[in-house]
Amino acid sequence: MEKKKKLSLPMQILIALVAGIVVGLVCYFANWGDFTANYLKPFGDIFVNLLKFIVVPVVLFSMIDGILSMDDMKKVGSVGIKTVLYFLITTAIACVIGLVLANIFNAAGLFPVLDTSDASYEASAFGGFMSTLVSIFPSNMWQAFSTANMLQVIVIALFFGGAILAAGKKAQLCRDIVSSFYSVIERLMMFVISLAPIGVFTYMSWVVATQGAQILGSLALVLLCAYIGYILHAVLVYSFSAKAFGKLSPIKFFKLASPAMIFAFTSTSSAATLPVSKECADEMGADKDIASFVLPLGSTINMDGTAIYQCVATVFLATCAGMTLTVPQMIMVIVTATLASIGTAGVSGAGMIMLAMVLEAINIPVAYIGLIVAVDRLFDMGRTCLNVTGDIACSVCVTHWEAKKKAKTAKK
Ligand code: ASP
Secondary structure (H helix, E strand, C coil): CCCCCCCCHHHHHHHHHHHHHHHHHHHHHCCCHHHHHHHHHHHHHHHHHHHHHHHHHHHHHHHHHHHHHHCCHHHHHHHHHHHHHHHHHHHHHHHHHHHHHHHHHHHCCCCCCCCCCCCCCCCCCCCCHHHHHHHHCCCCHHHHHHCCCHHHHHHHHHHHHHHHHHHHHHHHHHHHHHHHHHHHHHHHHHHHHHCHHHHHHHHHHHHHHHHHHHHCCCCHHHHHHHHHHHHHHHHHHHHHHHHHCCCCCHHHHHHHHHHHHHHHHHHCCHHHHHHHHHHHHHHCCCCHHHHHHHHHHHHHHCCHHHHHHHHHHHHHHHHHCCCCCCHHHHHHHHHHHHHHHHHCCCCCCHHHHHHHHHHHHCCCCHHHHHHCHHHHHHHHHHHHHHHHHHHHHHHHHHHHHHHHHHHHHHHC
16 A cells, blocks of 8 residues: 655645634634634643743753864854854844835835823833843853743853863763763754644634734734835845855745744744754755854844834834934934844744833833734744744855855865
8 A cells, every 4th residue: 555645844834824824714703712812822832832941952952062063163263253243234234124114114104103192011121231241141050041041051052162172082971961962852852843733723823813803903004014024134135145155046945944934933932943943954954063053043142023123113103202213313223123133032022022122222112112012923923933034044154154164275
């Protein structure tokens, strides 16, 4: 008898997405939003919990393993600089795209002017740049792990990776432990990822069933503006760089990145999507060691979708406040949105919390965030999708640049 061919995971995820939309629409029109929230979403939550539970060990061991495989702190430095430059440049471009689009929408009178009198939002206090810098360095390793403070986990990984390399032969046991742990975590990751279709289906049906009405509400055009920005950035910046540097056609790039994109879209967490992004980068031929380094870092500091959202939201909220942004204020928005997106954690809703920093910089009342809080998940789905696509594109480009550098040195 002919053996039945198993559907590939990307295909399963795509089917889950479509089924989730269909079930969500049925539940929306039948008024069964509560059913999706009470009985479907919890399964998505279980899946996201599982991903969150492996994300600290994945980041920690994947980064240390990546550093050890590069076997040379110079190479780690070279990969690190290229990665951070790619992140910074693309984020600045994202801010410009967000601002230009928002201003076009605004000038065309497409943004609604909402009543701000009832708007309320409690922003968390920012300690300023220096205290943020200090907080990146952990004073207690276990606390960093238990609170999933990813920037601190990355610093710990960099220090341990560097120290194991510096200790040379004496650290052989540590190397073996890292590589053995990492193999176990990879297996665990593969198992959790195989459950992705369940997460995608349950989350998607819940979002469509419960937030469908808001899409049709007054913020539809603001959402549209952000989504045009996300799409433009993905097409212009990522597919261009993947083609120019990674020799991947845009179609191939997006096709191979689609499992991570769909998963990010539904889970709204770059950190939780990390295991899926790794699979996609692998499929694209990104160097394993480089991807092990770039992707965890990217899921923590590279947030182009978040930057676009923050720029669009700032222009929109300024309009509601009756303000027109001047050029110096826009430059301020670019700088603060770039920093705010770097400081945004790769978890659901974090970009909206950091939006407060951008608003404060140009004196828009933070309480106005209350005007968009209800639809944040809809903004978040697109921005997270873009965030992880950027991480994958970066790992492809850095792989190419490093290979080129290696070829050049070999020629000499
Ligand atoms: N949810 C986004 C992410 O994980 C962060 C954000 O809220 O902008 O990438």
